[in-house]
Amino acid sequence: MASRGYEPAGVTLDRIGTALDMLDIRYLSDGDGNLLAMWERHAVLFTMEGPEDEILVIRARPHATVAFEFADRAYRAVNEWNHLHRFAKAYVGDPTLRGELPIYAETQVPLRAGAHDALVVELVDCGAAVATAFVEWLHSEAALL
Template sequence: MRVDPLEARPVTLGRVRQSLDRLGHDSTVDGTRRLVIPGQRASLWFTLTGGQPTDSEPAMLSAQVVAHTRVPVAWEQRALTAANEWNNTRRLLRCCIGDACDDLTLPITADMYVPLGPGVHDALLDELMEYVAVSAQAWVTWLHDDAMLI
């Protein structure tokens, strides 16, 4: 069965993975049915919730970037200031500083949630996936170069 690339269709993790493949991003599926694009300084995770015929919620695509390096608790104010700067000057991808871990470090993540309702066509899905990947890379570079956190 041939699929019309201009037809809006429900979004599945399979379609997200196909889109990432078309864009040249290698991804794998982990044990909890999340897609991951591993990176040198951070990993980009995709999950999909809702969107089933029995759900009252539309499909929601979640993208989360997790920095591989955490910052010391002593840097909490510095990290929060940096996160606020990112969030006040950029859209969609939101920077978050997590709670202290047992080793007295703070995780740094960024996330984005996109409601996809009844679906999207392939070109729009590709555009969205490329935007997320480019934004994630820009965030990681910013954390390293400008914010000097990782």
Template sequence: MRPEALTGWISRVFGNARPKPTVASTPPEHTTPLTRDRVAAYLAGRGYQYLVDEDGDLTGMWEGSRFWFLLLGDHHEILQVRGRWHRTLPVLQRPSVLLAANDWNRERIWPKVYVREEDDELALYSEVSVDLEHGVTDTQLSQLLACGLGTGVQMFTALDAVLPGSPPPPTGPPSAS
């Protein structure tokens, strides 16, 4: 067998393995406390439009649905990305709405979806929550925020397809409503 034929795993078996090239590694990130400013920096860095509502929470519109970025817990250590679907449905549709929500929750980890009765209509919410008591790296925070937004939008899009009477989502800049 010619030496050039001894490549890959077989060359390692015969002891002719070439040394692996070294890969420059980046220094490990360190966790730092979760803050509203860090969440705002992520949103601004992605070019997302958002505002601070009257409760001091970050909020904005994605694909026509309202999302909030909440810091909960005694020390604001719990990040919650909560979305509210752009539509409401009649209370009479509760069985089909609950079936759609249960199907989603049974088949997926994120986001949790739930139904609330508001002003005699049904509102649907998405929610991704994580306890960051010991801090979070910038990379982790980016992944969590992207997960909360991405899976929430995905869930609302799926609901538009399965629940009857879907008007198009509203468009425009975020508002504090």
């Protein structure tokens, strides 16, 4: 990674990509430089947002969606996740073109002051692990997907 001694450095998608490489997480890059890692049951988007691209966003989305008639159950499930867990917030997305509801888990970390390499790796690793736990929870305990 971009080692600068003990000084925090600006967080960029290049540094996120290096962290993903260090963690042996395969990913693709879209035309805007956003990074997308794919697992069997979900995908995780790593991007920088905010007026100065200073906010690390880790957004997980299960491949499965929820039928619109189960919207109440979906809202209750994500509310339960938010009540029980602290790292990623969960929410129900807008209906797809097929009228189904996507479910998301998202973490946003403001990093305007920069971060040490170890923290970047830890945030990426934690984001990927929580995404997997969230999707597994949706399939098992929440019985939503």
